[in-house]
Amino acid sequence: MTYLGNDRSLEKYRRMVRIREFEAVAEAIHAAGEVPGSLHTYTGQEATGVGACIALRNDDYMVGNHRSHGHPIAKGAKLGPLMAELLGKVTGVCKGKGGSMHLSDFSVGSLGETSIVGSGIPVAAGAALGAKLQGTDRVALCFFGDGATNEGAFHEGLNLAAVWKLPAIFLCENNGYAVSTPTSEAVSVPDIADRGKAYGMPSAIVDGQDIDAVEAAVTEAVERARTGGGPTLIEAKTYRFAEHAVNMGRVLRDRGVEVDTWRERDPIHLYRAKLIGDGVAVGTLDGIEQEAKDAVQSALSFARESDYPEQLAAFDDVFVDRLPIPAYLTN
């Protein structure tokens, strides 16, 4: 059940808590050794992802990055295949080929969650170019971090989109750090939004913890993009509550009380309070939370019960046709 038709606010709340719950379980099973590889949680940034995606149509495109758990859930993906992907199962959204950094569900309009910093930006510009050449009014939304704005790919992608007036929305999730490096030590302007000026691109700064604010800013940008007004750069000021990736706390910079300060602006708590203030029954919200817990648990069961891929599947999907299998694997 999704609330989008009836009640947009509840659907926004629902998607945020689904992300939060999904990641809580993901962290737990990662700690237990069930998830291989690294895990970068989105916890704290949910309002940014959901606020942005809720402003899109189902058939709009989206590109994300290594911090990939939030984006697909925000865009409406099913949880089972996402969880199965974390375990490397064949029922995973990427058939077990991608893992935690690449939870990309093309069925909800994703075109990749790419773990090479900045690399999604030209792709999003290209999707917007495609939409334009096809004469559709689809738009492409691109998520990336503050650190990514220092990559050449950011510059080239935004310039292309601006010169060609492409229907793209570039959404920087400025969570204050790139791994251990504070934004201010790596980005030479106070606000990422300032970078729009190099492209003559409209830009906006938005409170990334306030889902309504994010939705409003992205809605405006989507409107502009859909009607031929070209791209927009939006900077959402947000924060990741956990370390860059799990198990990295040991070595990384001590963020001190900053974390607590930001936790006071937990996007889910803020929105819950707001909805209650607007008259939504506490029970409704509790119900949504319970539903999220159940959904994640059943996703976990699905994932656990699923099979691993067969060895020869390693040779599928390099190309449309399967590769020849090396002799040592067939004998």
Next chain:
Amino acid sequence: MTYLGNDRSLEKYRRMVRIREFEAVAEAIHAAGEVPGSLHTYTGQEATGVGACIALRNDDYMVGNHRSHGHPIAKGAKLGPLMAELLGKVTGVCKGKGGSMHLSDFSVGSLGETSIVGSGIPVAAGAALGAKLQGTDRVALCFFGDGATNEGAFHEGLNLAAVWKLPAIFLCENNGYAVSTPTSEAVSVPDIADRGKAYGMPSAIVDGQDIDAVEAAVTEAVERARTGGGPTLIEAKTYRFAEHAVNMGRVLRDRGVEVDTWRERDPIHLYRAKLIGDGVAVGTLDGIEQEAKDAVQSALSFARESDYPEQLAAFDDVFVDRLPIPAYLTN
């Protein structure tokens, strides 16, 4: 003889006419088949190169691009090795390894004239970093075109320089085109100088045909860089009188009367008129022109009389030590 000590203005004039004359001869001998490879002339942009270089000390660094004839002469290089390089002779400034796109004279502070668009910009930032780490007050000047500002290397180099407050001057020679593409069709802002805003970097726009204006702007930037004030982006609005490269006129865009309009603002004519207005004797200027002609002719004789490199020289300078020579060349 250089005029720098006595009379800065005459030295500026002298360097501009040396560039003009060098290229007139280079074009002629290229047309006659004596120069292999491509040839990108600097004619029309002399005030930019000379105005900028005259603002530097001898021991300051400089990085340039494929349109490489003007920069070394502007910085005070000897003409003989430059001309010999065009002919691929062993006495060439690069021993015949570089050719027309790479007239780089390290003895006057050059660190390369690199023909991959944008690729000199990170190098210049690095030279400035080196100067800073060494505690010298040297600065690094980087020349590049309008087209180069669309490359990721531009973005990354300028951001690094800004974040680290490096003593660098980024000088964009905006000649209106990148090959056939007008700046306005490729750069998404009216002025390249706008791009400084993405880095919080001071920037300036200057009339590239007015050598005094260029000198003044670069002098200010050099001053800032030397005293720890960090980098500057300068956009010089200029024009190349010839096509992108010789023999490309056939295929390229017709620039119509625009060329004639710009020719009225020939930087050498403008400066000559100004000097005469300032009371410099016409005979002095004629003398400088004659001296340039003579210097270029003797450079040409030097180049023509020089030998080609030996075949095995192809294996020098890949590394500090010569490479092993393949058997087919030794037998």
Next chain:
Amino acid sequence: MARATYIEAIRQAQMEEMQRDARVFIMGEDIVCNVFGTTTGFTEMFGKERVRDTPISENGFIGASAGAAMVGMRPIVDVTISSFLYPAMDQIMSIIAKSRYIYGGQAMLPLVIRSCLFYGNSNAAQHSDRPYSMFMNVPGLKIIVPSDARDMKGLLKAAIRDDDPVLCFEDSTCWSSKADLPDDPDFLIPLGQGEVKREGTDLSIIAVAGGVPIALKAAQRLAKEGISVEVIDPRTLVPFDREIILKSVRKTGRAITVDPAHESCSVASEISATIVENAFDALRGPVLRVTTPDTHLPFSPAIEKALYPSVERIVAAVYRLVGADRLIAEQGTN
């Protein structure tokens, strides 16, 4: 069927496929003005939306081709000179080569990246690259290296119709060579199918790109001396037609690989390794490589040319092999 150049073959392939399929479009730097002659008349025919000049930002527009392909377009990207692929390496290696795999087959990337191997005419080291072997080392990219105009037309058309990303390397030493080009709009040469360019019995030369015409000339000269050389052109590097090579070597027992790229980790090396691994019993002598030595290409015309494979170098290698073999025949095996 009319005789035309390699450049004209590129133009025809692009034109026919753009006429056939509205999803095909082309972009690159200064392609509207048509510097090399591969887009003559295109803006008039297809308009500037489908013949699209780009800013100088290879990583940006090559990456954009991936995005456009993922949403159903079929881009051709003209990168002019292959050295300009380096700034775009991240999009090529991390996005284009890997997206289909990493997303478990969800992505489809039907796109073609064209670039030329611009060597041999005093372009100096930064403009003289022949970098196909580094792309062959990374899975996920199909690669064509046509050596004549007919192959160019058939392979490029097949590449444009292919549902996987294809890199097309265009050897500038072949630009003006001519062949009869079929008019059939469906004339295609399947990717992954090599060709015997000349039959022979004494020795196999496996040559790629601009190495093929030189090998053919060498074979012609050697024929006059009674040495019968077979010349094999794999034509595509990925997928790679190992069988056609092995079959030839099993027949002749002797092999030379010719590749205008630098020797170390080259396609020439790959072919040698494939032969010794799979046809060792047939070999009557070493597999020799005729390549460009591992030095850069200098500007000076006095010293550049001798660095590339040449008819003389190939002939010398053939003598060495045939001679060595005769020696063995005379003395018995050792």
Next chain:
Amino acid sequence: MARATYIEAIRQAQMEEMQRDARVFIMGEDIVCNVFGTTTGFTEMFGKERVRDTPISENGFIGASAGAAMVGMRPIVDVTISSFLYPAMDQIMSIIAKSRYIYGGQAMLPLVIRSCLFYGNSNAAQHSDRPYSMFMNVPGLKIIVPSDARDMKGLLKAAIRDDDPVLCFEDSTCWSSKADLPDDPDFLIPLGQGEVKREGTDLSIIAVAGGVPIALKAAQRLAKEGISVEVIDPRTLVPFDREIILKSVRKTGRAITVDPAHESCSVASEISATIVENAFDALRGPVLRVTTPDTHLPFSPAIEKALYPSVERIVAAVYRLVGADRLIAEQGTN
């Protein structure tokens, strides 16, 4: 002389050279916080000017290392994972590899670019590259691929003192392996000198990077069966110690190349080609390659590991060679 890990060897090499030479400095993303343990204590010792965190802009700071080197510094650039070299490919290929040549020896580029080969632990295709062969194909870059802690220390120190640019590839499968590390501050292993890691008489295995420890394990197992395997580690790819390989193969007559990289145009292929070209007469059987097949690396732990070279795959290759050879000995040559 104390036992320490491969990671610790990197730290010591960097530390000793930074202490020795004030021109040496290190930069990279998040090196102050020292994610991998190669810069422990460095900011305290050398300060943040010489231990420099960079923005995420590989092309920018790798290019900056070139500029700094040209003006007399000796940068070490820590690029963490080798997949992040792709965004910087233009500066590496066009500037770092070519500047000395194109300017006729005027430029000197003493710099080291370190990156790790991060495979085998479910990092998925975008983070699992082992791209050294593509750098070996371009002249102008020295390349070291240490396979144990001692080699790492000696080679990295030599690389930092070298006046040419050096790429250092650090195999993550070797990170925790230990060796005795000499304390001598001038302990150096010259670039271009391979090592016989184990002597043997029946067969030569030439292995690189993480392939070496696996080859040694295979040799150990085979020794118990009476098969005597020689293991050669070239240790540096450029310059390349061909002689040590050829000498071994001339002795044993049989060769296997082991390389954790993708097979096509790999270092394994290059070594095979070198052997067949230069030691054909000594060969008693094919040269076999044990590499990673030309597919991407999947995330799923169920199917990743079987793609890399393993003791089992090497042993099977050895059986094939020794078996085949016995067959030949029984039947006479064909």
